[in-house]
Amino acid sequence: MSAASAHWPAWHEATALQLLAPLLSLPGPLLPALHAVQAHFGFIPPEATALLATTFNLSRAEVHGVITFYDFFRREPPGQRIVRLCQAEACQAMGSEALAAHAKAQLGVDFHQTTADGRVSLEPVYCLGNCACAPAMMIDERLHGRVSAARFDALVLAGESA
Numbered sequence: 001m002s003a004a005s006a007h008w009p010a011w012h013e014a015t016a017l018q019l020l021a022p023l024l025s026l027p028g029p030l031l032p033a034l035h036a037v038q039a040h041f042g043f044i045p046p047e048a049t050a051l052l053a054t055t056f057n058l059s060r061a062e063v064h065g066v067i068t069f070y071d072f073f074r075r076e077p078p079g080q081r082i083v084r085l086c087q088a089e090a091c092q093a094m095g096s097e098a099l100a101a102h103a104k105a106q107l108g109v110d111f112h113q114t115t116a117d118g119r120v121s122l123e124p125v126y127c128l129g130n131c132a133c134a135p136a137m138m139i140d141e142r143l144h145g146r147v148s149a150a151r152f153d154a155l156v157l158a159g160e161s162a
């Protein structure tokens, strides 16, 4: 049984099979399948590795290798909100490294970690397509630009919505 999260559905094999069904005929279906699993369950549960291997006739090691190769795929349930800080070049030029240091200090976590209260997962991302408004940040599916330390605090710590 996978680790449970109050904010994401528990692992359910039949649901996962439904997610995978439309992908069966794709060439190279593993990456879209991993995206689909994570989008639904919030992370890639250990049970998914075996199911994906069986479904796509791959070894578990192959599936595990892809999951661990890409930073994007989580192997633990995420927090209630996922905060992604852009660390790519344009954002770096506008202070994203200092913003990341601020975020880590305020939240008490490093990248790829979740706060002890389970409220926030902090992740790096490499370009959100918002370079003109660097430094950029995404909270769940919402994009924010020109993020200062004060704006980060208001959006992430105080939970402002805009």
Ligand code: FES
Residues within 6 Å of the ligand: 086, 087, 088, 089, 090, 091, 092, 126, 127, 128, 129, 130, 131, 134, 135, 136
């Ligand atoms: S480099 Fe950060 S949004 Fe493009």
